[in-house]
Amino acid sequence: MLRFFLPRRWFQTLRWLRLGKERDMIEAMRVLVKFFEELVASKRRVLNDDGNCEKKFDLMSCLLMNGGDTYVDDKLLRDSAVSFVVAGRDTSAQALSWFFWLVAQHPSVENKIVEETRCIIGAASGDGRFSLTRGAVKQMHYLHAALTESLRLYPSVPFDFKHVRKDDILLDGTMMKKDDRLVYAIHAMGRMESIWGKDCLCFRPERWLNSCDGTFTDMHVPTFNYVVFNGGPRTCLGKDMAYVLMKAVASTILFHFSVHLVPGHIVTPRLSITLYMKDGLLVTLARRKPAAQPIK
């Protein structure tokens, strides 16, 4: 976090001297890198023994297989895995915590998600039993909208920065000098009345749905108003994967259980590079009764 606010030379010097948080970071990276080096080596052993890892569905095996006859460099695999874990683990987990917190306080949203899930799952399995497929996840438009709306209010990356490579002028006339740093507050952007209207503070998934057919419409992509996943050529590489993962978790839990907040537990954000809940989210789960109506 300090790197956002300290001059670059400052943390570079701390890093060089191996002091403070920079020393902790070097140690943490050493542990992480060692873990992934061992993982890559073990996956490669499996690949060599089996001839292929087609039966394995984990991401690392897919990356190894993707090379086909081309040799995929171990260091590239290791670094990709580190990036995915650093960029994808906490972001998705925190997004789900805020999502469940909001849904638990908005029963009408919860009901619509359950209704949509029952309808899609019921149609796919034929007997209403829960069995999640890629096609089913794709059809969950209301859930997609609810997750997007929750990320608008509680973005996993609450602020970000860009480094200016050469002198430039922003569209509003702001002068930027080479090596300036532009910090922008994604958390604040998600709550601006000028962008989202009078109900900017309300949790309303419907704002993301096409009013004619109820499909999800990402109307903010060209405007850069919704930069929860960044925008343009450097858009989050794991965006689609994050949605699949979050939709799978959210639909599975809400299909089977209703989520209730533990009374008295206070939920507040903790200032960090990602938007943590200070003391986590405490909930109880109550098993849902099966749908009263037969699923058509």
Ligand code: HEM
């Ligand atoms: C709710 C979940 C997620 C959110 C909100 C999110 C958000 C973001 C944001 C804002 C950035 C831009 C950071 C910057 O340029 O400073 C980013 C980049 C990135 N994300 Fe995600 N992310 C999520 C999940 C994931 C997942 C699951 C993965 C991978 C498995 C992933 C992989 C990446 C990678 C590799 C980048 C760097 C892309 C680049 O620099 O070209 N993210 N993400």
